[in-house]
Amino acid sequence: MMSSENELEGLREQIADTTREIIDLVAARNALAKKVGELKMKGSIPLEDAKVEDSLVRLVLGECETKGLDGQTGLKILSTLLAEGKRVQGFPAKQQLITPMMMSAKAQQIEATGKKLLRLDVGEPDFHPPKAVLDATSEALYAYRTRYAPTRGIPELVTAVRQYIDRRHHFPVKDSEVIVNPGGRFGVYMALMSSVREGESAIVIEPNWPAYKEGLQYIGARAISVHTTLEEGWLPSVDAVQDAIRPNTRAIVLSYPANPTGAILAPEKFRGIVEVADEHGLTVISDEIYTDYSYAPTPSILETPAKKFILTASFSKTWAMTGFRVGYTVSSEENISKMMKIQSLIVTCVPEFIQRGAIKALGSDPEVASNAAAMRERIDLASRELDAIPALQYAKPDGAMYIFPQARNADFDSVAFTMKLLEEKGVTISPGTGFGDYPRAFRVSLGGSKETIVEGIRKIGELLA
Numbered sequence: 001m002m003s004s005e006n007e008l009e010g011l012r013e014q015i016a017d018t019t020r021e022i023i024d025l026v027a028a029r030n031a032l033a034k035k036v037g038e039l040k041m042k043g044s045i046p047l048e049d050a051k052v053e054d055s056l057v058r059l060v061l062g063e064c065e066t067k068g069l070d071g072q073t074g075l076k077i078l079s080t081l082l083a084e085g086k087r088v089q090g091f092p093a094k095q096q097l098i099t100p101m102m103m104s105a106k107a108q109q110i111e112a113t114g115k116k117l118l119r120l121d122v123g124e125p126d127f128h129p130p131k132a133v134l135d136a137t138s139e140a141l142y143a144y145r146t147r148y149a150p151t152r153g154i155p156e157l158v159t160a161v162r163q164y165i166d167r168r169h170h171f172p173v174k175d176s177e178v179i180v181n182p183g184g185r186f187g188v189y190m191a192l193m194s195s196v197r198e199g200e201s202a203i204v205i206e207p208n209w210p211a212y213k214e215g216l217q218y219i220g221a222r223a224i225s226v227h228t229t230l231e232e233g234w235l236p237s238v239d240a241v242q243d244a245i246r247p248n249t250r251a252i253v254l255s256y257p258a259n260p261t262g263a264i265l266a267p268e269k270f271r272g273i274v275e276v277a278d279e280h281g282l283t284v285i286s287d288e289i290y291t292d293y294s295y296a297p298t299p300s301i302l303e304t305p306a307k308k309f310i311l312t313a314s315f316s317k318t319w320a321m322t323g324f325r326v327g328y329t330v331s332s333e334e335n336i337s338k339m340m341k342i343q344s345l346i347v348t349c350v351p352e353f354i355q356r357g358a359i360k361a362l363g364s365d366p367e368v369a370s371n372a373a374a375m376r377e378r379i380d381l382a383s384r385e386l387d388a389i390p391a392l393q394y395a396k397p398d399g400a401m402y403i404f405p406q407a408r409n410a411d412f413d414s415v416a417f418t419m420k421l422l423e424e425k426g427v428t429i430s431p432g433t434g435f436g437d438y439p440r441a442f443r444v445s446l447g448g449s450k451e452t453i454v455e456g457i458r459k460i461g462e463l464l465a
């Protein structure tokens with residue numbers, strides 16, 4: 001008895017010593033990283049080096065395999081070490097990004113003072129939700145459908161989503177493969193959380209909606225950006241995606257039609273990327289929120305043989321239900337059950353009266369058609385207006401509800417221009433830097449009326465003249 005207690009005591013001491021050694025090693029590693037930082041500063045060498053990080057990822061995964069340690073544990077430790085290294089090297093705090101959400105909050109503040117603005121910032125259509133949606137929502141409210149609902153969604157909406165998907169994509173899904181979320185944003189975050197863990201990475205195609213990268217940062221994962229250009233029509237090549245895959249890459253986020261460019265990846269190319277993802281065991285997260293605003297053949301992940309996928313969709317844009325906060329996600333039963341746990345922990349459910357309205361949205365085809373036609377007219381109109389501004393170039397969107405013009409002047413500063421436009425002309429846009437490394441570009445949202453679009457773009461032209 002005594003001897004096993006002694007043995008236990010001895011082992012505990014060794015564990016404490018080993019822990020101390022690990023901390024000492026971290027301090028020694030930090031000291032080395034600091035020296036590297038000083039040398040980089042002297043030689044004006046960029047502080048961040050993806051190749052060095054990649055070789056460390058390989059080293060750690062190899063070591064874990066040899067020592068019989070879980071690879072993800074190794075990646076988590078490496079992620080902490082890399083963050084420490086950057087901290088002691090005095091990495092400048094990440095430049096504060098101006099996201100569309102932040103522009104919209106700023107515009108709302110100014111409007112609250114009574115000042116009128118021409119809003120080309122917010123990603124929100126000015127259409128009304130279908131009347132059937134309003135009726136069903138208010139009827140449900142007055143019928144006291146005001147209690148907790150099932151986390152997955154009420155069975156009637158889950159069934160309606162299943163039937164809608166079958167009708168649209170001829171893709172049979174089970175109830176267990178669907179979850180109703182409080183908006184596409186929540187679905188996207190849960191998709192990232194269920195497929196990528198701390199220390200791992202996911203590929204994002206830039207320019208894109210900033211929440212993908214921000215979500216990955218919260219998880220402690222790395223976003224590997226595939227940069228696309230206006231000359232490429234804002235579309236990636238299959239090879240560029242393939243080249244971006246690292247040993248710790250677990251997912252790729254695709255979203256077509258894209259925010260902010262309105263570009264659509266041709267279905268064959270989309271399938272090519274899905275094949276590459278499959279070969280590497282990646283989950284394809286396909287954010288299909290703008291599918292109904294498409295004016296060219298548009299791929300859906302449900303129409304590809306993707307092995308691992310998560311589809312996120314929303315009622316916000318198609319039916320102009322942004323404030324309802326409702327969307328849905330389709331994936332494997334395993335992923336959906338992970339999401340059920342997170343959703344039940346954080347929000348319990350989407351309110352039932354909202355879900356009753358959403359059921360009616362799925363049957364509101366005429367409204368979808370008229371909203372889509374109106375958005376197409378706005379794209380045409382905005383394109384004509386931009387054609388009259390020689391300082392800008394753009395790729396005409398094939399869908400979504402935005403245009404992403406780029407200044408011909410290589411020194412253009414989109415943040416400074418956005419602020420000047422707001423101050424001098426009362427027009428709000430979103431700077432290109434919020435969507436990736438695009439200081440020469442900015443996003444014009446076509447959510448507002450034709451008059452707003454014409455007047456706003458003309459004022460942009462005046463400021464650039």
Ligand code: PMP
Nearest residue numbers: 123183184185209259289314316
């Ligand atoms: N995905 C994309 C690409 C978006 O642009 C947006 C909204 N701007 C969303 C998802 C989320 O929208 P919601 O949460 O309103 O469904």
